[in-house]
Amino acid sequence: MPHINSPQQDTLKFQFEDQGQYSYDKQEESPLYLESPSNIKDTVEYDPATNEYIISKKIGNYDYRPSKRMTQEEYQEYQFEQALRSYWRNRARGNNADAQTGLFPNLRLGGEAFDKIFGDNAINIVPMGSAELIFKINVNNNENPTISENLRKTTTFDF
Numbered sequence: 001m002p003h004i005n006s007p008q009q010d011t012l013k014f015q016f017e018d019q020g021q022y023s024y025d026k027q028e029e030s031p032l033y034l035e036s037p038s039n040i041k042d043t044v045e046y047d048p049a050t051n052e053y054i055i056s057k058k059i060g061n062y063d064y065r066p067s068k069r070m071t072q073e074e075y076q077e078y079q080f081e082q083a084l085r086s087y088w089r090n091r092a093r094g095n096n097a098d099a100q101t102g103l104f105p106n107l108r109l110g111g112e113a114f115d116k117i118f119g120d121n122a123i124n125i126v127p128m129g130s131a132e133l134i135f136k137i138n139v140n141n142n143e144n145p146t147i148s149e150n151l152r153k154t155t156t157f158d159f
Contacts, residue, residue, distance in 0.1 A: 039059055141153050
């Protein structure tokens with residue numbers, strides 16, 4: 001007979017890990033993990049007494065997760081990693097201003113005269129038109145009995 005006061009644990013069919021106490025270090029990048037809601041704000045404060053940076057996640061004025069303290073070197077490394085991730089994420093999505101729009105990269109010419117005459121110092125080459133490819137196949141069937149049977153039919157491509 002089961003014990004009536006035994007606590008039951010909730011379990012999920014497909015287990016996943018929460019971000020953890022300090023979600024500032026490594027964040028999982030997957031469409032399955034939704035982004036934080038817009039009311040959760042990351043704040044960074046500098047404490048001159050301890051010479052440390054305090055990073056916290058807040059909802060309004062309340063802490064959502066425990067804050068994390070970093071030295072200046074750790075914070076600079078953290079900022080560098082965040083900037084590097086953001087840079088490569090934007091490059092992968094094509095969200096940069098110098099994105100190549102055509103077949104050829106944009107050409108930039110210096111000088112104010114060029115800018116005043118044409119309105120911009122960038123030249124964007126966009127080829128327009130079409131290309132036609134014609135493929136032909138020639139099949140020759142020779143019924144000469146003196147030639148072996150596998151050589152009587154020849155197929156050639158004509159480009």
